[in-house]
Amino acid sequence: MRVMVWNVWWRFGGNWREREQSISATVEAYRPDVLGLVESWSGDGTDQPHRLAGPCGMHAAWAPSSVPPIAYAEQPGIGFGVGLLSRWPIVAIESHELPNPGKGGPVPLALLATLDHPRGRLHVIVSGSEPDERYAGDRSAQCRELAAIAADERLDGALPVLLLADLNATTDQPALAPLLESMVDLWSAAGADPGAVTFDSAVPYAPDDAPHLLDRRIDHVLARPGRRGQQVPVRGAFVAGDRPCGGVYPSDHYAVGVDLEL
Template sequence: MIKKQHAVGWSERRAIRNRVGGVTVELTTRRTRDSVRRPQLPMSAHWIMVDGAGDRRCYEAAGAGIVAVDAGLAAKAARRYVDRESGVTRHVNGGLLMADSMVRVMTWNIWWRFGPRWQDRQLGIRATLEKFRPDVVALQEVWAGDGTTQADELAEALQMHAVFASPSYPPAPNDPATADWAGIDLGIAVLSRWPIISHETAVMPARHRSWDPVALNVRVDHPSGPLTIVAACLDYGVPFTDDRIAQGAFVADLATDPRFDGACPVLLMGDLNAAVDSPVLRRARDVLIDAWSAGGGSADAVTLPSTHPSAPLEAGPQMVDQRIDHIFFRPGREDQKVLVEGVHLAGEPVGGVHPSDHLAVVADLRWRG
């Protein structure tokens, strides 16, 4: 059980999260100072329930007046409240009012088979994903070969769904002398806790390159409706910044395509190889919302740190010691209100081994409407 308390004016607010029997329930309660002896929920209570299949839902019952820390008791109390109150709309899958929807998303460049001890790094990648338990993940520098992909192996281990696409950045090295590289592709991928409804690739502009890098559009079966993810890795070549700017505009336009309007926000995630204030991301800033900034993330956060033992210092100050990995979003509907409840960096060493030369970005989004 995790308890967090802080003062809000003349009231106390408490979030209690507990996991019992495969179900997680979070209750957000508030009580005034004159009700210390008898805590109540005078305004609302929220239950965030994660069932055995991993479906995450938020339920609200206004004025329920219930305090419970056991997941089963909380769910039963919520059902009793909804059943006895008139004018409360019941949700067809459990008898609760579904007020908010939510998703935890992550983007992470997982460094292909580069660097020392790439096989040892796989354990750290998996451990990080298990620790943060994102619902949807955009991955870059993903390896594929020998009849499998890194994304598929992670999805199988984590009971998720995966889709992979290539080519991407950088091009897969072709060095016959390195056995672990021979015949191995490099691309991007999306992992999802929910089934993948559809996916398609879109070739990005790249006038200066001899290959056709792709962005990946994926729609997953979120409980509230189709959730669209645009995943990409943009060009890192500073001398080719005309391509970088064109690609930044291209993926922003993909994320604002009206065919993705609907019950869920639309996400743009990836290693965009540019700081948030870069001209490369001007279009994204104009039409989308930077989750890190909206969630109160530190302005000096870094996702490609020079302190990493294998930091690509040759990438220069536009990349190194910058936040170049991003989660952008937009509402799916005009009246949809999307809140970023928290943001985090992930990817610290596991067992003394860095999982990647990049840190991952994690964001918790909640929306209504």
């Protein structure tokens, strides 16, 4: 099973149509079975996950999350949220509020989806956490809540519970400690390059006001075994979307992919 997560940078940058073509080409090239999208959009009677899923014959879901003020200024009426593409039918969706006591304002959400995998129910969480270093406490609180969602006994079963997220922190930072107490960082488990980055200063869209995030691996595929004593066998891991397609980088982030041996 190939699982990927990608922060696709909403409709930012002024060239979202060209970028979406590059995103679609990347999805078709890597053919994930499950793909979590962070900073995806909805509007004009559709949403980005369904637009990407259609050509691949996949199922899709989208859920709103908190919106940066700049988003509505750039694209009035266009939603901001998280999405999911799945090779298998999506049989249930839940939205879970994440805490943001320091920042306040609109509450960020995590999407919990249940997929009808041939070997049983597959539970997938798609989310992001607070990027602003001024609200690092919110980021830590959100990671604790994501850990609690993933640990829910309702999700126990034959298959692992997956978290696909832009967590705006590396695995050696304290914010991720609650998650790593009960979940496995599948990139590390695959023995992939420990120096890999997913938010690269070499990308033309890289911001100049986020030095705490640049040139780090801040996007993650984490998993916990569905039952105590089980393992989550990993065959390999990779980054995608790290090259221009048609002269256009698809996003300001690279995608992270993991191949699991179930």
